[in-house]
Amino acid sequence: AHLARIDAVDEKVHAFLHVDREGAVAQARAVDAKRAAGERLGPLAGVPLALKDIFTTEGVPTTVGSKILEGWIPPYDATVTRRLKEAGIVILGKTNMDEFAMGSSTENSAFGPTGNPWDLTRIPGGSGGGSAASLASYQAPLAIGTDTGGSIRQPAAVTGTVGVKPTYGGVSRYGMVAFSSSLDQGGPCARTVLDAALLHEVIAGHDPLDSTSIDAPVPAVVEAARNGTVAGLRVGVVREFRGEGFQAGVLQRFDESVALLRELGADIVELSCPSFESALAAYYLIAPSECSSNLARFDAMRYGLRVGDDGTRSAEAVTSLTREAGFGPEVKRRIILGTYALSSGYYDAYYGSAQKARTLVSRDFQRSFEQVDVIVAPTTPSTAFPIGERADDPMAMYRADLCTIPVNLAGISAMSLPCGLAPEDGLPVGLQIVAPALADDRLYRVGAAVE
Numbered sequence: 001a002h003l004a005r006i007d008a009v010d011e012k013v014h015a016f017l018h019v020d021r022e023g024a025v026a027q028a029r030a031v032d033a034k035r036a037a038g039e040r041l042g043p044l045a046g047v048p049l050a051l052k053d054i055f056t057t058e059g060v061p062t063t064v065g066s067k068i069l070e071g072w073i074p075p076y077d078a079t080v081t082r083r084l085k086e087a088g089i090v091i092l093g094k095t096n097m098d099e100f101a102m103g104s105s106t107e108n109s110a111f112g113p114t115g116n117p118w119d120l121t122r123i124p125g126g127s128g129g130g131s132a133a134s135l136a137s138y139q140a141p142l143a144i145g146t147d148t149g150g151s152i153r154q155p156a157a158v159t160g161t162v163g164v165k166p167t168y169g170g171v172s173r174y175g176m177v178a179f180s181s182s183l184d185q186g187g188p189c190a191r192t193v194l195d196a197a198l199l200h201e202v203i204a205g206h207d208p209l210d211s212t213s214i215d216a217p218v219p220a221v222v223e224a225a226r227n228g229t230v231a232g233l234r235v236g237v238v239r240e241f242r243g244e245g246f247q248a249g250v251l252q253r254f255d256e257s258v259a260l261l262r263e264l265g266a267d268i269v270e271l272s273c274p275s276f277e278s279a280l281a282a283y284y285l286i287a288p289s290e291c292s293s294n295l296a297r298f299d300a301m302r303y304g305l306r307v308g309d310d311g312t313r314s315a316e317a318v319t320s321l322t323r324e325a326g327f328g329p330e331v332k333r334r335i336i337l338g339t340y341a342l343s344s345g346y347y348d349a350y351y352g353s354a355q356k357a358r359t360l361v362s363r364d365f366q367r368s369f370e371q372v373d374v375i376v377a378p379t380t381p382s383t384a385f386p387i388g389e390r391a392d393d394p395m396a397m398y399r400a401d402l403c404t405i406p407v408n409l410a411g412i413s414a415m416s417l418p419c420g421l422a423p424e425d426g427l428p429v430g431l432q433i434v435a436p437a438l439a440d441d442r443l444y445r446v447g448a449a450v451e
């Protein structure tokens, strides 16, 4: 049924870069056979899923939305891919994304944009726009995204779906193509809080193949999602997460959500986190710096594309021609920004200052979580904007992650879930819930209560 749905609508939506029909049918049959044999199966066995094209899949193309990896067939599965398969989940295919997960609209994909199912002329968010659009257009009931600065939560907000960025280190990064390793985190996307929780439990947990993977029990997120309640909970509202540049309808739905929380018995506490003002600037130094280092591996020798290798050119010339042809403009911009910020003479002024700002953001959260159990905020300052509107204005594009980025800098956990439609344009608005590291279960408890 889901493959038929993809056939019917994906020409318009363009959520998928690759549909793995054979693999999906084979996995579905294998699950059926196990069920027929009386094997005990997990709760998601046989359920289809759309996988962001940043996770390696053995024998199935993985492009990261980039020409530089076009034609590359990974010889191994990411840990997330492996866990999905072991749970009997049926991977329908790989979803569209901003090249190397750099973007907020999926317009930076080398393979063309994805449309927002609510209005195909608008962006589905990014970088995981394909995963979110696949859910909103009912092409898949579950999806996987990655969130370096908001790429799970922001697409969830603008497509009316649920997305969770787990605590950093909660989900293995092994086989997840690296953008900014100290920020990157895979996580579940779904249409309901409980579905997201079931998927969260499949993909989370310690992995010795990822040196930053946390060796601690996975928070009991499914139990939390089944017992939604906020009575007696202290819920923080941060002053810096609103104000200038926020769409009126987004703030209206957010204020209504806060009123609902109060009605359900939560204590609302006003907070101020002054360092959040530097979070966006710090992120756009740290993420490009790490990207400039991570993307050095795309040298035309090891993977994918190779341009100009006619036997007369040096390896250096081939690398340079391949990068010129294989990387898109946003990726080049980030590499240039990053190498500049890391270069001697500028390192302290840019990268060093950004790291200090990052510490201040973490401290603001720590201080806040002494007073509250969770923080709520709008996920994005506005609803889905028209495709093309911000394409020539990187700063306007970067602002889409104003409310999501502080969470990544601090390595803590957050969820976005729908909280209604903005009255002025009828488009979905996201409510963001933020919890401390390793307290991901609180996201689900609160999410399930207000869903």
Ligand code: GLN
Pocket (backbone or CB within 6 Å): 101, 102, 103, 104, 126, 127, 146, 147, 148, 149, 150, 151, 152, 179, 287, 401
């Ligand atoms: N939009 C942000 C960026 O472009 C975040 C992307 C992400 O989370 N992968 O870097």
